[in-house]
Amino acid sequence: MPNVQxxxxxxxxxxxxxxxxxxxxxxxxxxxxxxxxxxxxxxKVTVVDGRIVLIPMIEIAKDQAWYWTETWQQDEKEAQQEIGRGMTSGPLAVEDALAWLEADE
Known part of the structure; x- marks a missing residue:
């Protein structure tokens, strides 16, 4: 290859x-x-600041694509922030979960 600057x-x-x-x-x-x-x-091929950039991509099954939508990812981010701030409770016993569901009706 010739001398390339x-x-x-x-x-x-x-x-x-x-x-x-x-x-x-x-x-x-x-x-x-x-x-x-x-x-x-x-x-994925793009140009950034005059450079050619190649970004490896993965294929996502159609039945899992919903998870990667902008809306779902925003909800995931908010959920992680709530978990980080201790705004969640532990798992409920079955009886407590059923009572909670019935109370919302």
Whole structure:
């Protein structure tokens, strides 16, 4: 590979690759292994501050997608905050749970 000047100051685990026809690049094996990526891994491609960024993505089953909605994640965050502030009670006995449910009617 010819001498190529780096345009950024980030020296991390930088490796040089070449852009091939059809916009293809080969990600070095060291990086694939470090991130546990395989040939069928989906990657999100974006541009951040003039850099191409590849973000590994996972597939979520359709029947579990509701959990990852913005609304559900906000509710989860609020629940975790309430737990952290001690605003929850321990589990109820069956009789207590039934009485609580009947009281709300």
């Amino acid at each position: 780096e345009r950024s100051q980030d020296k991390g685990m930088a490796k040089h690759v070449r852009l091939r026809s059809k916009g293809q690049v080969t990600i070095p094996n060291e990086i694939l292994e470090q991130l546990d990526l395989t040939s069928n891994t989906n990657l």
